[in-house]
Amino acid sequence: MTSAPAATGGRKGGRWIEQWDPEDEEFWARTGEKTARRNLLYSVLSEHIGFSIWTLWSVLVLFMGPEYGIDPAGKFFLIGTATLVGAVIRVPYTFAVARFGGRNWTVISALLLLAPTLAAFAVMEPGTSYTTFLLVAALTGVGGGNFASSMTNINAFFPLRKKGWALGLNAGGGNIGVPVVQLMGLLVIGVAGAGHPRVLLAIYLPLIVIAAALAAxxxxNLAPVRNDTGAVRESVRDPHTWIMSFLYIGTFGSFIGYSFAFGLVLQTQFGRTPLQAASLTFIGPLLGSLIRPVGGLLADRFGGARITLWNFAAMAAATGVVIFASVRESLPVFLVGFTALFVLSGLGNGSTFKMIPGIFQAKALARGLAGEAADAWARRLSGAAIGLIGAVGAVGGLGINLAFRQSFLTAGTGTAAFTAFLVCYALCFVVTWAVYLRAPAAAPAPATAGEPEPAPQPSYAQV
Structure with a gap:
């Protein structure tokens, strides 16, 4: 029988739980669930503020009027820089959990958010060079890394049967940081005016300190969580890691890319003022964040692959509505289509992340493993894959911002960019069906005497 988790203060200078087995139902009911939920709550808070800081420049560009001397293409590049750094930094953040401990790294990563916030506070005024703005925007990428470490940490706390809900809630609560910072920006513009971006930054400085203190x-920390270089190498070689990375580009890449670009698109294509744009930009990210746990719950019940498949079909349809509205220059229809894209991207975020542990669990069973051995193998591989998939998926946000930049440079509208996104969602639909839902080929004939039995093929329809 697994013993209850015991936090020890002498090891590595932090609160460490030496034994953790969430798949043991007796342990989970007695002490595991309560501990896991508590860590989930404070993980969500820290990740929430991390997302707010990562997407800070999607709001700050709304404060940057003509006196800043930066055209729309330059603003898209600013937010694209923040997106790229936030994507790349997710890889080391994933390994930081095992190196320092989930609780310890949550404290460190929260405090790191002070650097980009203070830097933006120092430089946010007309006359600052574009290069300086680029460097400060790059600093906000540390907020994007918080997602990877938080998801890796929470993945270790919960049993497989609860991962869809837990990871969806963790990510959704973090994602809400996007509309919250946009609402804060709207409040500042409405009350103080577009000439006072430092007010927004001053609001977040104490919140960062509070999040770090509560995490502390x-x-x-979970002592059993260790960096497993063998699992990392194995997950990198596994084609499903890269297939899921591609699908996550379609869901999370869309969510974060649209979150960064929405306000700027409204200003550039539809001539909205900063206040008008800010009053609209938060709605889509808010709905997309709130529905992410629903995507995880639906995936727990019906299978992540099925939910993901039809979600991509709906995203393609919503993109068609946006293209129509862009060509006809209809702002109401555009807002309906774009908001639908946010909702669907959030739903897909939940279902795709549920698929990851399910895929490796199916592979473990196909390898002949069972019980705790199968669970342990699946946890190793899925834990290693989550950080990489999260990083690659976030790069999709950079692609979206670069596509918008090029589309507005060449045509003055976002129509060409949306057409490219429609093609991407169609490809994601095909890949999901072909890899995870297509009926398997007929079973091979039984081996004749002296021949090895054919290896069982994993079934992914329920992942």
């Missing part, structure tokens, strides 16, 4: 006193 309320979260735990």
């Amino acid at each position: 006193v309320r979260m735990d």
Whole structure:
């Protein structure tokens, strides 16, 4: 029988739980669930503020009027820089959890958010060079890394049967940081005016400190979580890691890319003022964040692959509505289509992340493993894959911002960019069906005497 988790203060200077087995139902009911939920709560808070800081420049560009001397293409490149750094930094953040402990790294990563916030506070005024703005925007990428470490940490706390809900709630609560910072920006523009971006930054400085302090006193480190270089190498070689990375580009890449670009698109294509744009930009990210746990729950019940498949079909349809509205220059129809894209990207975020542990669990069973051995193998591989998939998926946000930049440079509208996104969603639909839902080929004939039995093929329809 697994013993109850015991936090120890002598090891590595932090709160460490030496034994953790969430798949043991007795342990989970007795102490595991309560501990996991507490860590989930404070992980969500830290990740939430991390997302707000990562997407800070999607709001700050709304404060940058003609006196800043930066054209729309330059603003898209600013937010694209923040997206890229946030994507790349997710890889080391994934390994930081095992190196330092989930609680310890949550504290460190929260405090790191002070650097981009203070830097933006120092330079956010007309006359600052574009290069300086680029460097400060790049600093905000540390907020994007928080997602990877948070998801890796929470993945270790929950049993497989609860991962869709837990990872969806963790990511959704973090994603809400996007509309919250946009609402804060709207409040500042409405009350203080577009000439006072430093007010927004001053609001977040104490919130960062509070998140770090709460993580320090309320979260735990899991001693059994270790960096497993063998699992990393194995997950990198596994084609499913890269297939899921591509699908996550379609869901999370869309969510974060649209979150960064929405306000700027409204200003550039539809001539909205900063206040008008800010009053609209938060709606889509808010709905997309709130529905992410629903995507995880639906995936727990019906299978992540099925939910993901039809979600991509719906995203393609919503993109068609946006293209129509862009060509006809209809802002109401555009807002309906774009908001639908946000909702669907959030739903797909939940279902795709549920698929990852399910895929490796199916592969473990196909390898002949069972019980705790199968669970342990699946946890190793899925834990290693999650960080990489999250990083590659976030790069999709950079692609979206670069596509918008090029589309507005060449045509003055986002129509060409949306057409490219429609093709991407169609490809994601085909890949999901072909790899995870297509009926398997007929079973091979039984081996004759002296021949090895054919290896069982994993079934992914329920992942």
